[in-house]
Amino acid sequence: MQLVVARIGRAHGIKGEVTVEVRTDEPELRLGPGAVLATEPAATGPLTIETGRVHSGRLLLRFEGVRDRTAAEALRNTLLIAEVDPDELPEEEDEFYDHQLIDLDVVLADGTEIGRITEISHLPSQDLFIVERPDGSEVMIPFVEEIVTEIDLEEQRAVITPPPGLIDESEAVIASSRDEEEGTGDAASGDAASGDAASGDAAEAPKGDA
Numbered sequence: 001m002q003l004v005v006a007r008i009g010r011a012h013g014i015k016g017e018v019t020v021e022v023r024t025d026e027p028e029l030r031l032g033p034g035a036v037l038a039t040e041p042a043a044t045g046p047l048t049i050e051t052g053r054v055h056s057g058r059l060l061l062r063f064e065g066v067r068d069r070t071a072a073e074a075l076r077n078t079l080l081i082a083e084v085d086p087d088e089l090p091e092e093e094d095e096f097y098d099h100q101l102i103d104l105d106v107v108l109a110d111g112t113e114i115g116r117i118t119e120i121s122h123l124p125s126q127d128l129f130i131v132e133r134p135d136g137s138e139v140m141i142p143f144v145e146e147i148v149t150e151i152d153l154e155e156q157r158a159v160i161t162p163p164p165g166l167i168d169e170s171e172a173v174i175a176s177s178r179d180e181e182e183g184t185g186d187a188a189s190g191d192a193a194s195g196d197a198a199s200g201d202a203a204e205a206p207k208g209d210a
Contacts, residue, residue: 002038003099005030006059006080011072017051017060018072020080023122025095027059030082040079047080096151105157106131106141109149114167115139117158129158139167 006027009019024030033052039045048064066072084097098120106114106129119130120143127143141147141160150159 001084001099002081003084003097004040004079005037005082008061008075008078008080010076011069012055012060014069015062016066016068016072017062018066018075019058020061022059023098024082025097025122025127031059031061031080035082038081038083040081044075044078045081047075047078096153100153101129101151101158103156104151104153107157107159109159109161114160141166 003024005022005024007021007023009021011017012019020031022031031049031052033049035049037045037047037049039047049061050064051062053060063075066075084099101117101120104117106117108114113134115131115133117129118132118138121128121130121140129141129143129148131139131141133139141162147160147162147166148158149161152159
């Protein structure tokens with residue numbers, strides 16, 4: 001099975017290095033020196049990684065035969081593709097490869113259907129599920145344990161407990177209005193200093209979105 005593991009960005013320096021946008025949870029395995037990768041467009045590859053290093057939080061790669069900035073810049077926007085055994089599993093029990101998660105049904109704890117995972121977006125701070133809803137719209141679900149409570153590969157589903165507003169923006173408006181009303185009530189009864197405004201649901205909602 002072929003999986004996209006990175007996209008080549010701009011050239012770095014004058015000796016053939018390039019920045020890469022990593023699209024794998026195991027860059028040390030998929031993007032290490034000696035790795036031979038297919039490419040899209042196919043005519044650009046295959047490319048063999050000669051060296052790799054991290055600079056200012058970005059992974060820099062140099063490929064065999066690429067020795068100057070001009071050659072490096074010619075690779076820009078090329079996708080790097082690794083051949084992966086479809087039966088291969090990550091080392092950690094709570095980790096998953098992208099191909100295991102694509103097409104999983106996303107449901108709430110009560111079974112309510114939200115949609116289907118069509119893409120995994122790997123950001124520096126966290127991963128996101130791109131979920132296509134039945135009406136064709138998309139919603140982004142942070143892949144964090146506070147929100148994604150279960151991944152069941154046998155049942156082909158991901159169970160989520162989203163905070164207000166993540167799935168339905170109107171829920172966020174309702175929750176905000178309710179919190180404001182409760183805050184007014186607390187202030188009137190002398191509880192504002194020690195009540196929900198400091199430690200209750202209003203403070204917790206942003207944490208769920210992080």
